[in-house]
Amino acid sequence: MNQRTKLSDIIYYSFVIAFSFLMLYPILWMFGTSLKPETEVFANAASLIPVDWDWLNYPEGWEGFGGVGFDVFFRNSLFVTGSVVIGSLLSCSIVAYGFARIKFRFRKILFACLISTVLLPIQIILVPQYLLFQQLNWVNTFYPLIVPHFLGGTPFFIFLLIQFIRGIPRELDEAAIIDGCSRFGVFWRIVLPLLKPALVTVAIFAFMWSWDDFLTPLIYLNSVEIQTVSLGLRNFMDAEAGTSWGPLLAMSSLSLLPQFILFLFFQRYLVEGISTTGIK
């Protein structure tokens, strides 16, 4: 019995560790190659650790292309992502409170509408939304990337917060109302502080998705100076066209850095978030 457990442990751990290596290989390879001099990128294509460490890929890539550097792209991405996070937190939490706690006419129907949009493919609104934002003169500005998030743009977050608010005892609300607190007061002073763990989850997912987003910037941001990191990286790839992989992979690595840092510190919230609601 003991012998058998030991053997199965050995098989288990060797498989799981070998598979971890396979899973992380593309990421490690990206970091490794970003430090290789150009001659080594192809000569030593599969290796993870450079023979000669070449940090110069980073400053070279940072210069960007066409006179616009990655400092611009990072600033744009930080601004857009920061706004999206704030917008999502504000709008989704107050909407969730309204749905979870207040009885109003057509609530059931509107809630069904909310749930049905969770699974709505984005492709269906891509064209008409573009035409709408064009009418508003918002093409080539940050508005199309930010404004929808101030209007409860991610129904998933609202749903997640509704579930969380339902777990907070109603008596807290009622006691505060008897004490003369308004509904907004209850939301702001009582529910919002209790929502903190769920809000952290929302903030992290909003950050991750907005930072990663490629399709929206691709459609709306034409001028190079207002492009985000993801779009800038793609154009950098096209500009370099396979000639200088080192700087390209250096900037790829840098572009993932904010997500890695966030993941490192908040992975508990991410894992809890997806296991309770099933979001990606």
Add this chain to the structure above:
Amino acid sequence: MKSNQALEDGRVTPEFVENERKKRNRRESLTGYAMISPWLIGFFGLIIGPMIYSFILSFTDYDMLSAPQWIGVSNYVELFTNDPRFIKSLQATLTFVAIAIPLKLAFSLFLALLFNTGRKGSGMFTTIYYVPSIIGGSVAISVVWRQMFGRDGAVNTVLDAWGLNTISFFGNSTAAMSILIILIVWQFGAPMIIFLAGLRQIPQDLYEAASVDGAGTIRKFMKVTIPMLTPIIFFNLVMETINGFMTFTQAFLVTGGGPRDSTLFYAVYLYEVAFEFLNMGYASAMAWILLVIIGAFTLLIFKSSTFWVHYD
């Protein structure tokens, strides 16, 4: 107390109470609408309105230069009878979804079961396996895939070193499709974590009862684990299928739809039609067909669920 004061003679009539209640309900209702108003504006202004507009546009020819021209169902007819690229994009997307999604779910279920055996360190490994799910949709990873599977890339270098034939991943339709499938399956961490959460919710006494009845490991797996997990399998299947149909970034950046449109996914072709050819009416028709296809698949999974999903 307040309602008592409101009446001069100190008595409360039923009408008064009813009126007060109505007033309060109305005020409550207004507060409710005020609170959900951001979403309400977004829902009607950015989703329902645009959807109606898109439906109308799908019956027009609109190039953004001149006003939309009503052409009836011509866009739809054209798509199915006279657009080989559209048919190709349907084939590519269906092939991709039919292979990538079952594979992804199989991987995630298998590893969730493995991690559920309760050995030490499983938390750390689930974290590691989850990383690709977070960054897999990024441009950076698409850059990596392009280099790794390039002609002189990492994979071909290894194949060459082992004395095998190198593969032109971007010149061969099967190979191009395969690297996209690998890229999506690589991100199995998210469904895996959902499976793990589901596995932990299976009541332990079910296993004990099965043991008492003399069931072995395999029997317990088939008769307890799998049936109890079917709602989670169902959930993951719906989510992943819908996401699979919408795959864009990876196909757009890694293969660019090539070679010869063999990986021209639906979302990529729709993007081209709308934002490169500026054929907005045609693109709207495509969007509605996609909605119908995704709706049909979701309905199919829902309908079939009565046969295989176990609810108690």
